[in-house]
Every structure is written in C-alpha cells, then in structure tokens.
Amino acid sequence: MGDILTPEERERYDIIRACIDGDLTNAEAGARLRITIRQVRRLKRAVEEHAEAGAVHGSRGRVSNRANDPRVVSAIVSFLKHAKHRDFGPTFAKEQLAKKGIVLGVETLRTLMINEGLWKVRQRRGPAIHREWRERMGMHGELVQFDGSYHDWFEDGTEQCLLAAIDDATGVVPRAVFDENEGVHAVFRFWWEYIKEHGRPVAVYLDKFSTYKVNHKNAVDNAEMMTQFERAMRELDIKLIKANSPEAKGRIERLFGTLQDRLVKEMRLRDIDARDAANSFLDTEYLPDHNVRFAVDAQHEGDAHRPLTEKLCARLPAIFSVQSMRNVNNDFTIRFKNRWFQLSATQDTTVYKSDVVTTEERLDGTIHVRLKETYLAYTELPDRPTRVRMRVTALTKEKPRWKPPAGHPWRRAAAAEADRKNSKRLRNAR
Numbered sequence: 001m002g003d004i005l006t007p008e009e010r011e012r013y014d015i016i017r018a019c020i021d022g023d024l025t026n027a028e029a030g031a032r033l034r035i036t037i038r039q040v041r042r043l044k045r046a047v048e049e050h051a052e053a054g055a056v057h058g059s060r061g062r063v064s065n066r067a068n069d070p071r072v073v074s075a076i077v078s079f080l081k082h083a084k085h086r087d088f089g090p091t092f093a094k095e096q097l098a099k100k101g102i103v104l105g106v107e108t109l110r111t112l113m114i115n116e117g118l119w120k121v122r123q124r125r126g127p128a129i130h131r132e133w134r135e136r137m138g139m140h141g142e143l144v145q146f147d148g149s150y151h152d153w154f155e156d157g158t159e160q161c162l163l164a165a166i167d168d169a170t171g172v173v174p175r176a177v178f179d180e181n182e183g184v185h186a187v188f189r190f191w192w193e194y195i196k197e198h199g200r201p202v203a204v205y206l207d208k209f210s211t212y213k214v215n216h217k218n219a220v221d222n223a224e225m226m227t228q229f230e231r232a233m234r235e236l237d238i239k240l241i242k243a244n245s246p247e248a249k250g251r252i253e254r255l256f257g258t259l260q261d262r263l264v265k266e267m268r269l270r271d272i273d274a275r276d277a278a279n280s281f282l283d284t285e286y287l288p289d290h291n292v293r294f295a296v297d298a299q300h301e302g303d304a305h306r307p308l309t310e311k312l313c314a315r316l317p318a319i320f321s322v323q324s325m326r327n328v329n330n331d332f333t334i335r336f337k338n339r340w341f342q343l344s345a346t347q348d349t350t351v352y353k354s355d356v357v358t359t360e361e362r363l364d365g366t367i368h369v370r371l372k373e374t375y376l377a378y379t380e381l382p383d384r385p386t387r388v389r390m391r392v393t394a395l396t397k398e399k400p401r402w403k404p405p406a407g408h409p410w411r412r413a414a415a416a417e418a419d420r421k422n423s424k425r426l427r428n429a430r
Contacts, residue, residue, distance in 0.1 A: 005052060013055035016043045068104070073112065076102060080118050084268055090119060092262060096269075136169050141304035143168035143241070144201040145252040148182035151260055154273040163190045166255050168205070169298040172291050173255065174198055176282055178275045184228050188320040188363060195236070195316075199305030203239040205249050228322055235319050236312070258294075318368070321360035328355045331390050333381070334369060340384055341369065342409040343395060344377035351376065351395040379409055 005013060012033060019029040019040065026040045033040070046054030079085060079100070080093060088096065090110040097104060104112075113119035137143045145166050150159045163186065164176035175194050179186035233240050243249040266286060272278050308316075326334050330353050332343040343351060349371055351357075357376065360368040369376045388408060392400045404410045 005055065009055050012043070013047065013052050016040070016047045016055060020044055020048065068108070068112075072102060076104070076109070076112065077116055077118075080113065080116070088265065089261070092265060136299070138169060138299040139302050139304045140167055140169050140172070140298050141199070141201050143203045143205055144174075145205045145249045147206060147249065147252045147256070148187075149256040149260070150182075151256075151264075153178070153260075153264060153267070153278070155264065155268060156273060160275065161186070162256075162259065163187065164252065164255060164259070165190075165194065166251050168251060170295050171251065172295045173287055176259075176287060178278050178282075184322055185363060187229060188232065191232070192316060192320045192363070195308060199303075199307045200236050200238055202304050202306075203241055204233065205241045205243060205252075207243060207249075231323065232319050235315075237306075258290075262290075317362050317364070318360055318370075321362040321368075323361075324359050325356055326359055328353055328357060330354075331385065331388050332392070332395060333385055334359070334378070336367070340381040341367075341378045342381055342385065343369075344379065345395065345410045346397055346399055347374075347376055347395045348397065349374040349376075352393070381409065385409070 015024065015029050015032050018024045019026060024032075026037045026044075030037050030040045035043075043054065048054070076097065079097065079102075080088060085093070085096070090106050090113060093113070094104060094106050094109050097109075110119060114121060145168055146164070148161050148163045150161050152158065153160045153162060160178055161181050162176060162178050163182065164173060166173050175190065175197070177190060177193075179189065230240060263282075263286060267273075267278060267281065270281065272281055312319075324336070326336055328334060328343070328351060332351070332353070334341045334343065334357065336359050351371060355371060358370045360370060362368065369378055386407075388405060390404070391402045
C-alpha cells in the first residue's frame with residue numbers, strides 16, 4: 001500500500017500514526033497538518049480502520065461532480081480553433097459560447113484554453129511611471145474625450161480611421177464612426193452630428209500636439225485643421241482641454257484598445273468589411289451593447305449638455321466650414337485656391353476695394369463669401385478675369401452708374417436677367 005501514497009499523504013500518515021501511538025497530542029498533530037482537532041480525530045479513526053489508505057482523500061481518483069462533459073469540451077475546443085475565432089480571449093469567447101447555449105465560467109474557460117495551447121499566460125507588469133489617478137467628472141456631458149484611431153479594422157491589410165468620443169463621467173460612448181481620415185471635414189461631420197443629437201458638452205479633452213494627426217498620410221485635406229477646430233468650438237462655446245500625454249486622456253485610449261479587440265472580432269463574425277456596413281453596425285448594435293456592458297453611473301444625476309438654440313442651429317453650416325480670409329481686389333473679384341469669384345454689382349452691405357472677407361468651404365461643397373455678418377452675392381468665373389479699370393468706389397444696394405465693357409461679368413449677369421424677364425413675360429402672355 002505504501003507505493004500509492006504521495007509525499008504529502010505519507011507525511012500525513014506518519015503524523016497521524018505518531019498521534020495514535022501517543023508520541024504527539026491531537027493539538028500538535030493538528031498544528032503540523034494545519035487542520036482542526038476534530039479532523040485529526042477523524043483521520044485517526046480512518047487510519048486505525050484502513051491503515052495507510054485512511055490517509056488518502058476519499059475523492060482521489062474519482063471524477064469530480066463538477067467536471068465538464070467531454071463532448072462539451074470537444075465542442076468548445078473545435079469552436080476556439082475555428083479560423084474566425086483564432087484570437088478570442090477567455091472573456092469574449094465566453095460571451096460568444098453563451099450565444100450558442102454553452103455556459104462556462106471565464107476562469108474555467110481560461111484554464112481549458114491554456115491546456116489546449118490557445119491562450120498564453122501573461123505576467124502582470126506594473127506601470128513604469130507612477131501616475132496619479134484622476135477622478136471622473138461628476139455629471140454626464142461635463143467632459144468628453146475625443147480622438148481618432150488608425151487601425152486595420154477590417155483585417156484587409158489597410159488602415160481605416162475610427163473617430164470616437166467617450167463621456168468622462170459615465171464611460172458612455174455617445175458616438176463612433178468610421179470616416180476617410182482625421183481631417184477637418186471628417187471631424188466637423190462627427191461633431192455636427194454629435195451636437196445635433198446630444199447638445200453641446202461643456203468641454204472636450206484631446207491631444208495637445210497635432211491633435212488630428214495632419215502629418216498622417218491619409219489626413220491631407222487641411223494643414224490648419226486644429227485652428228479650424230478651435231475656432232468652431234469657440235463659436236459653440238465649448239472649452240478645449242489639451243492633454244500633455246496619451247495617459248492623461250486614458251479613457252479614450254483604453255476605449256480604442258477595447259474596440260481594437262472586441263469590435264474587430266464582432267465585425268469578423270458578421271463578415272463586415274466596408275465602412276457603411278461598419279457604421280450601421282456600430283450605431284444599431286455594437287454601441288448600445290457596449291454602453292450597457294461598460295458604462296457606469298455618474299456621481300450626480302443630470303446632463304450638462306447644453307441644447308442648441310435656433311440661432312446656433314441656423315449657423316451650424318457656417319460654423320462647421322473651413323474658413324479663410326481673402327482681400328477684395330480692385331475689380332471686386334476674389335481669388336481663392338486658384339479660383340476667381342466676381343462679386344455682384346449690388347450687395348446687401350457696402351463693400352470696398354481691399355475689404356477683408358471670409359470664405360467658407362462648407363461640408364456640402366458650396367463656397368460662401370462673408371463680409372462681417374453679411375453674405376455677398378457672386379458668380380464664379382471660368383478663368384482669371386481680364387483686368388478692367390472700374391470707376392466704382394464701392395458696391396452697395398444700388399446698381400453702380402458705371403457701365404462695364406462688353407463681356408464683363410456684370411454685363412453678362414444683366415443680359416441673363418433681361419432674358420429671364422423676357423421669357424417670363426412671354427409665358428404670361430400665352
């Protein structure tokens with residue numbers, strides 16, 4: 001019988017045997033075995049009755065009542081070894097198995113995956129630099145962290161850009177969208193929709209330097225993007241806070257880490273590999289589930305978002321436009337990106353030569369020209385206009401008395417207006 005005992009069992013038997021022989025008291029035996037006196041008495045009876053076998057635990061060699069069915073284990077292993085599930089972690093795998101009716105604990109599944117070589121144990125490493133933990137904001141809408149992430153989201157070998165915002169107080173992700181890049185137009189589209197749906201947050205937390213990564217190969221549409229964004233947020237009365245390090249805006253950084261793990265796998269399971277389908281999935285399925293799973297309650301009830309006024313609503317197209325300053329030339333033309341615009345002869349405000357006007361490149365592709373708060377009427381010229389000495393000091397609501405030469409845009413505009421009136425008169429005469 002001696003060969004069936006493990007070293008631990010042999011030690012247990014020897015101590016109990018010494019206790020039976022009177023060499024040790026029950027208390028001394030219990031202290032050495034780290035068991036109670038009651039357990040010592042039970043072991044003494046077992047050894048007296050069964051000799052060395054009495055020191056062996058009764059469940060040794062028996063299948064545990066909590067052991068998993070081998071068929072279930074086989075099904076789990078087959079599931080995890082599937083090509084689409086190759087990089088599932090224990091937590092995510094547990095959720096996906098539950099959808100198939102296989103309910104298993106995370107740690108049980110982790111152990112199974114380690115035994116099958118499907119999961120590698122990672123040593124926990126503390127932070128290299130101690131950083132003080134910043135307490136969350138107290139109310140939803142007080143602070144929104146915002147950033148973009150370039151990643152191989154569709155697993156096709158190309159980088160796509162995901163823009164996302166996360167509420168600091170609750171961890172709710174109010175909006176996330178795939179777009180062309182982190183350029184000014186994409187960022188403006190993001191925030192226009194955000195503000196229309198949720199209102200204006202008190203503050204936005206983002207990178208300090210090169211916030212929208214204009215040096216990235218995909219973000220080439222505007223080198224002044226941050227300036228444009230600052231100007232738009234100023235007009236909306238939204239404070240910008242710039243982080244000194246990625247760790248400072250840790251919530252959005254951790255969010256992208258979670259999305260690069262979970263969202264990629266969820267889209268893979270649904271064969272989503274295009275931007276429109278991914279955005280639809282984000283909006284209707286993924287984000288609602290993500291927010292239920294990861295959001296927390298704010299310290300204070302309420303919503304700090306400020307609703308849009310009618311005046312701000314009307315100004316949104318202008319606010320979310322790329323604005324540049326230009327001078328009015330002596331012939332009342334404006335040059336903008338090698339395009340030429342001729343101001344109309346009559347305007348709703350007085351326009352002088354050399355006045356500084358603002359050009360607005362709006363998200364719908366149109367260009368508007370503004371002098372202070374008044375928008376100016378213009379026509380775009382097909383090419384650079386011929387220089388004309390115009391004896392006009394300023395454009396006003398009244399038509400100038402100066403007669404432009406043939407072929408001048410004002411003459412063409414007047415002829416077009418006359419043709420329009422004649423056509424209307426003929427239609428009415430019929």
